[in-house]
Amino acid sequence: MxxxxxxxxxxxxxxxxxxxxxxxxxxxxxxxxxxxxxxxxxxxxxxxxxxxxxxxxxxxxxxxxxxxxxxxxxxxxxxxxxxxxxxxxxxxxxxxxxxxxxxxxxxxxxxxxxxxxxxxxxxxxxxxxxxxxxxxxxxxxxxxxxxxxxxxxxxxxxxxxxxxxxxxxxxxxxEAPPLSDRELECLRWTAAGKTSSEISTILSLSEHTVNHYLISATKKLDAVNRTQAVAKSIRKGWI
The missing domain is CATH 3.30.450.80 (Transcription factor LuxR-like, autoinducer-binding domain)
Known part of the structure; x- marks a missing residue:
């Protein structure tokens, strides 16, 4: 084939x-x-x-x-x-x-x-x-x-x-991102279509911790939500 x-x-x-x-x-x-x-x-x-x-x-x-x-x-x-x-x-x-x-x-x-x-x-x-x-x-x-x-x-x-x-x-x-490795990981998996629950399983973290990283990344990037944070990170080539 x-x-x-x-x-x-x-x-x-x-x-x-x-x-x-x-x-x-x-x-x-x-x-x-x-x-x-x-x-x-x-x-x-x-x-x-x-x-x-x-x-x-x-x-x-x-x-x-x-x-x-x-x-x-x-x-x-x-x-x-x-x-x-x-x-x-x-x-x-x-x-x-x-x-x-x-x-x-x-x-x-x-x-x-x-x-x-x-x-x-x-x-x-x-x-x-x-x-x-x-x-x-x-x-x-x-x-x-x-x-x-x-x-x-x-x-x-x-x-x-x-x-x-x-x-x-x-x-x-x-151009180093203003994000921690964990924040980048969570954004990367979010970009791949994973939910917070799925990301928590992949990274062996609690769902609460995953949401914390995503909220933190969103604030650092001055984004309105995690979707915009993902978009900004992709444009910068960080994920």
Whole structure:
């Protein structure tokens, strides 16, 4: 099921994305075009420690899947992550090979929720930016395995996406936002369509705390509501 992505100028198309939210929308459409469900862009520094959210640059995973991933400590023990740190070629995987009794019986016992969410098979592409930051652009779903041509298309797209996100981040750093990291996180997830309740699950915060961060960000940006705060942050390239 090829999307014929080589029929247009990928670099020019992705070059028009000005914020991480633009990239989010682009990846969401791309994922749907290939009959897949999920995407993720991760930073993979040498010292891989912490949670999924510590390394996620952008993703559309359900909050409960992120919680399960972190509960299982997969960022540190997943064979996919391990392969990404040592390979330069795409890592194609099936959930049965990730949540396997070969690693632990606990992993093998929690496969059903991933199947139910359609998180069955996928591919992660090792990428890096001009500052030598290693990363991964991944796609997952429950369709039949990707064809060779599709893997080539997604590989090229992933290289451009990671480079674009790196440039967006670099330019955003030039004009530092007057917001805390938590305020930016809450705005970013709000821009992605998440409710305060969903954001609280993703960030492991109370819903009250999430609302506090959003109210604070709204005031700092002299916005009338969180929607305008999101819009201002997107225009500035902060989210």
């Amino acid at each position: 090829s999307s014929e992505i080589f029929n247009y100028d990928i670099h020019a198309d992705i070059g028009e994305l000005n914020t991480s939210f633009d990239v989010f929308k682009f990846l969401r459409k791309t994922t749907e075009r290939y009959g897949l469900r999920y995407f993720s862009v991760l930073a993979l520094p040498g010292d891989m420690m912490g949670s999924f959210n510590n390394h996620s640059i952008i993703n559309n995973w359900p909050p409960e899947m992120i919680k399960a991933y972190d509960r299982l400590d997969l960022i540190n023990i997943s064979p996919v992550i391990s392969a990404l740190k040592s390979k330069t070629t795409p890592v194609v995987w099936h959930i049965d090979d990730v949540l396997t009794a070969k690693i632990s019986e606990t992993l093998a016992s929690v496969r059903d929720p991933f199947y139910e969410k359609g998180f069955v098979r996928g591919v992660n592409f090792p990428v890096h930016d001009s500052r030598s930051l290693r990363g991964s652009v991944g796609f997952a779903g429950d369709r039949e395995p990707l064809e060779h041509t599709e893997l080539l298309e997604l590989s090229m797209l992933s290289i451009h996406i990671f480079d674009r996100l790196s440039n967006i981040t670099f330019h955003s750093e030039r």
